[in-house]
Amino acid sequence: MPEKNYDAQRIEMKWRRRWEQIPLYRAEANPARPKYYVLEMLPYPSGTLHMGHLRNYTIGDAVARYKRMRGFNVLHPMGWDAFGLPAENAAIERGLHPREWTLRNIAEMTRTLRRYAFSYDWSREISTCEPEYYRWNQWFFLKMLERGLAYRKKSLVNWCPECGTVLANEQVVDGCCWRHPRTPVEQRDLEQWFLKTTAYAEQLLADIRRLEGLWPERVLAMQRNWIGRSEGAEIVFRLEDGRPIPVFTTRVDTIFGATGLLLAPEHPLTAELVEGEGRLRVKAMIDSRAQKQLAEFDKEGVFTGRYAVNPYNGERLPVWVANFVLLEYGTGAVMAVPAHDQRDFEFCRKYGLEIRPVIRPAGGEPARADLLEEAFVEDGVLENSGEFSGLSSEEARRRMTAKAEREGFGRAAVTYRLKDWGISRQRYWGTPIPVVHCPQCGIVPVPESELPVLLPLNVRITGRGRSPLESVPEFVQAACPRCAAPARRETDTMDTFVDSSWYFYRYCDPRNDRLPYDPELIAYWFPIDQYIGGIEHAILHLIYSRFFCKVMRDIGLIRHDEPVRSLFTQGMVLKDGAAMSKSRGNVVGADELADRYGADTGRLFVLFAAPPEKELEWQDAGVEGMHRFLARTYRFLTRNAERARSGAAGEAEADRQALRKLHQTVRKVTQDLESRWHFNTSIAAVMELMNELHALEERLSGPVLQEALEKVTLMLAPFVPYLAEELWEELGRQGPVFDQSWPDYDQELAREEEAEIVVQVNGRVRSRIRAAFGASREELERRALEDDKIQGFLKGRQLVKVVVVPDKLVNVVVR
């Protein structure tokens, strides 16, 4: 039978048409079957689908297909994130409504994704900018409001005076507005909505331990770091008029070395204590810090002229305002211990405050202030610390904290770096926050029955002024739900990270109009077995969604504590050393590639070129190699398909050899896919097998050819879906290949007949011998020593010992 040429386009078109006729992957909850929920992180519809995205989806798709062939009920849904700011900005530039822009791009990207034959369950497609999704965002918001987990407070925000609008942190570049690079950003005090993530700080941290081994260590480390738990003590210093200034420290043991008390510029007491020209300097501090000057700005302070009393020794400490003290961390005030803290040291040296060592290294010389250079922080033995002198740092911390508690001037305390999540955006494109401001009743939540509060469509978005919603009277004017008086509707919208925090729950039940989802369905599908995405979401998205999970659990909707069992972070796809992005103009488009080589080739390349967690430098040359392999395989199969079915005879030895390699390959690929996703080595193994089949081609019998070709097709199915379907049909088999079972292997057939034993002399390979598997140590040793080459090395030397590793190696040690 003549071979056929590989026409990737024809094959793709053919199968795409057929797949459109049948629901490809429709997963229904079925408690009788084991489930597998695999998901790639939600993309936002930028319109361009490039190889960076494609790598993410291809990995998930390969896993989904494999798991399906292993008999799992696979849920693999697909949806889109509205991603507020980029959408709104892109829309402004093009004079489009953000909604129009988003829907257009979703349509475009869906078309391309379908081309790559992803195994998504499109019946579950959701888009987070749809009213039914807003409704449940708002529903969750109200639940949190009820529980005190959502609140409003005044807070400093970035403000661009040129745009006259609030900026998100990401929009501040080098202290200036991203659109006005010469306009410094100011800080403004505005009322903002927050979700109380800090209420779950301890749980978020503690549960990280359950994710160990299942999530990449690097992600866990980042999250631990971000939550930033510190154990220490809160000690109350008092001004001479008796007013308290609590201070948080992890080093109470150094408190006898405190020679000053430092307040954050924004600290409530600052404004009161600082007078005259000092006020201007404090204001300057606040503004300069807003500009996030590249890390290093000089330490500065303003003396308040007041003193505070150290409760441990009654000492009077000067109270300063210092620009490096953070209001948001701890209590917004710190004690200055210049002898044992780098920052305090720099500050006190600059302003001439006393530097007094109170810790010496265990077993070392007493510390001397004039010798202090960089050796701070370390624990040691206390000195000059009254009743605590002579104690170890650890012991001292315990006793000093106990004393503070006993005498009522302090307590043990834990502080977190994690802050509450500011969700207010003075922007249009996001879920409206469902509350109304009533002149009589204050903040009144919109009743559940009136949800969703929808965005008005007739709005002019200019990117200037405050929220565009403020200039839509029909939206702003509302009746108070409580007293029916005229009231003002909240115009802040939610951060779109709220959307992405729970979208994977909605997938399980996307059309539910009574609840965000049916808890029963969640109980079946959750947790997500495998979540796949880029490292850039390690902190924000993955902490927010863990937080949401815990809140939903406490509301009583779900029972599990963590949403995601295993997390996989794939490496970026680089082009010319930089991440692909439209703005950089270095994208390799997914469509363009599919036009040239076919989608299968593109998929195979991103899976083959490197292990999926590594970064991948895109090389067009490598793509051609993948295409060659597929073409070669296709030709081989088509020219042998007839003979394979014929039952033709072959050479026994060739058959044995081919079967051995075949079963070894199935074993290797199966193990690779089960334990670690090194698709590159799986694919390499199939290539090796094909090379072997080429070498044996004419000598193989029909049945062996058939078995080999079928198994090759099945093994390729997770990676190259179109070609696999076509090959399956060429082999005369019925039914879609993704419905077949994963091929199995036979350990006996996979076994080599003889072992090749490496013979080393002093650890260097000098010869090889062949021996039956299971040959005894004695036999191997004897055979090795008899070997001609080894004899040569033994001449004139003394045999010291022989190390034998059965079936593998003999090492002869000589002197």
Added chain:
RNA sequence: GCCCGGGUGGCGAAAUGGGCAGACGCAGAGGACUUAAAAUCCUCUGGGAGGCGACUCCCAUGCGGGUUCGAGUCCCGCCCCGGGCACCA
């Protein structure tokens, strides 16, 4: 500064619990087919030295030590690259 990764041919990479370093692919060289090209197929390809030759020896996994019969893999000390956090008290 602190916390994570990582460093192997010309390139992407393999080597899964210490046991043949460089599988598989790309690029390159030579050859076959062809009027020619493309495509395809075959052979070679880490560096060095020796031999007419089948071959033999030496060097080689960022650098320096160590453990071991044996180290890319384990331990100690450095160097370099990438990433995250960063006056977090």
